[in-house]
Amino acid sequence: MFKILFLYLFLFFISCFSKNHEITYHNNGKVKYNVSYKNNKLDGVAITYDEDGNIKNKTNYINNQLHGQWIDYYPSGKIQHIINYSYNLKDGEEVWYYESGNIKSKIVYDNDIVSKDLIRWSDNGEIIND
Numbered sequence: 204m205f206k207i208l209f210l211y212l213f214l215f216f217i218s219c220f221s222k223n224h225e226i227t228y229h230n231n232g233k234v235k236y237n238v239s240y241k242n243n244k245l246d247g248v249a250i251t252y253d254e255d256g257n258i259k260n261k262t263n264y265i266n267n268q269l270h271g272q273w274i275d276y277y278p279s280g281k282i283q284h285i286i287n288y289s290y291n292l293k294d295g296e297e298v299w300y301y302e303s304g305n306i307k308s309k310i311v312y313d314n315d316i317v318s319k320d321l322i323r324w325s326d327n328g329e330i331i332n333d
Contacts, residue, residue, distance in 0.1 A: 229254045241266075253278065265290070277302050289314070301326045 223240045233256045239247035244267035251259040257278050263271030269288035277283045281302055287295035293312035301307050305326055311319035323331040 263288075287312075 223243075225236070225238050225240065226234055227236045229235045229252075231254055233254060234252050236249070236251055238245060238249040241247070245264035246266060247264060249262045249264060251262075253259050255278070257280060258276050260273065260275045262269065262273045265271075268291045270290055271288060273284075273286045273288060274282060275284040279302060281304060282300055283302075284297075284299050286293060286297040289295075292315040294314055296309060296311050298309045299307040303326055305328060306324055307326075308321055308323045310317060310321040325331055
């Protein structure tokens with residue numbers, strides 16, 4: 204009897220802390236979202252795709268909070284934007300890129316507060332003054 208009770212309790216606790224994986228699809232059958240949940244909260248990498256199957260963005264979550272990098276992509280697959288989060292707060296560099304790969308702008312955050320002002324560049328690398 205003790206073994207059966209122990210087994211039920213063990214399975215209950217495993218199910219409470221297990222990760223669930225969810226994939227949703229566009230009408231054309233291509234993947235739209237690929238996300239992971241833990242305890243019914245976003246946890247892990249969430250990937251969004253456009254209708255052609257190109258990655259639109261990758262986002263990291265812990266316990267339903269943005270934590271880690273959020274990366275947006277151009278349809279070509281090149282990086283458009285990267286921002287770092289620490290428990291839903293912008294923390295670190297936020298960088299935007301031209302499709303050429305050159306940096307468009309950069310700003311630095313410390314716990315959601317700007318710690319280094321925005322710098323912008325033209326696509327040929329010259330600093331843009333406002």
